Amino acid sequence: MSLLEVENLTKKFGGLTAVDNLSFGVEEGEILGVIGPNGAGKSTVFNCVMSRYDVTSGTITFNGDDITDTSTHKIVNKGLSRVSQESDPIDIFPVAGNIRLFTLPNSLLSLYGGADMEEIASYAARVDLQDKLEETPDELPHADVRRLEIAKALATEPELMLLDEPFAGMNQQEIRKLSEQIESLREEGMTMIVVDHNMSGLMQLVDRVVVIHNGAKLAEGTPDEIAENEDVQDAYLSGEEI
Numbered sequence: 316m317s318l319l320e321v322e323n324l325t326k327k328f329g330g331l332t333a334v335d336n337l338s339f340g341v342e343e344g345e346i347l348g349v350i351g352p353n354g355a356g357k358s359t360v361f362n363c364v365m366s367r368y369d370v371t372s373g374t375i376t377f378n379g380d381d382i383t384d385t386s387t388h389k390i391v392n393k394g395l396s397r398v399s400q401e402s403d404p405i406d407i408f409p410v411a412g413n414i415r416l417f418t419l420p421n422s423l424l425s426l427y428g429g430a431d432m433e434e435i436a437s438y439a440a441r442v443d444l445q446d447k448l449e450e451t452p453d454e455l456p457h458a459d460v461r462r463l464e465i466a467k468a469l470a471t472e473p474e475l476m477l478l479d480e481p482f483a484g485m486n487q488q489e490i491r492k493l494s495e496q497i498e499s500l501r502e503e504g505m506t507m508i509v510v511d512h513n514m515s516g517l518m519q520l521v522d523r524v525v526v527i528h529n530g531a532k533l534a535e536g537t538p539d540e541i542a543e544n545e546d547v548q549d550a551y552l553s554g555e556e557i
């Protein structure tokens with residue numbers, strides 16, 4: 316049984332089918348890449364998995380539990396966490412305070428409690444932010460703000476982390492460093508799904524790739540198989556590199 320199973324997922328927005336009868340699974344300990352051009356439906360898949368969107372049809376199973384209609388905070392409590400494409404740190408709190416918010420019980424009244432500084436520092440250290448705990452997000456370079464988003468997700472102690480375009484806006488050196496950090500997380504036992512437009516940042520990192528085009532699955536295989544797949548090459552002929 317896969318850790319996460321997405322079966323026949325369809326999501327429509329009015330007349331637009333953003334995700335079209337899509338099925339895939341991710342195995343424990345695996346890094347799965349999900350690629351597809353702009354508008355292919357990648358973020359919508361994550362939004363359906365996290366119950367940000369109601370699905371039109373289909374089933375999502377995590378650790379054997381049907382989570383299709385489960386609320387987002389219960390899904391997070393079950394061990395799933397998502398790092399969005401957009402960063403949304405709270406600038407009046409330092410890095411430590413931003414991470415701590417994700418360790419609090421899920422109640423509006425629970426502003427006190429949560430992880431202590433040692434635990435917060437350990438989440439930060441997993442993405443090399445341990446020396447920036449007192450800085451506010453608006454003082455950080457873009458790559459560190461993105462890493463803070465990952466530290467916030469780590470603070471919920473996930474088993475499976477969904478990373479939506481984690482390398483966007485980063486230079487080559489930052490991409491390399493983040494790839495190494497993602498590799499280390501995997502060595503610690505984390506399962507991950509990484510979404511990106513193309514393969515370039517993902518080739519070395521992922522075990523398997525699912526390619527989405529117009530909301531439907533176009534291909535699935537190892538990075539090498541996908542790079543050679545003619546359907547994939549045709550879909551990307553419109554301009555973008557695979």
Ligand SMILES: Nc1ncnc2c1ncn2[C@@H]1O[C@H](COP(=O)(O)OP(=O)(O)OP(=O)(O)O)[C@@H](O)[C@H]1O
Nearest residue numbers: 328331333351352353354355356357358359360512
């Ligand atoms: N809340 C929404 N309401 C209406 N349409 C939406 C909504 N969210 C996404 N869509 C549409 O669904 C389609 C898939 O969008 P989605 O953001 O999932 O693609 P994507 O593959 O993540 O693209 P990108 O790489 O640009 O982030 C697009 O046509 C988009 O305009």
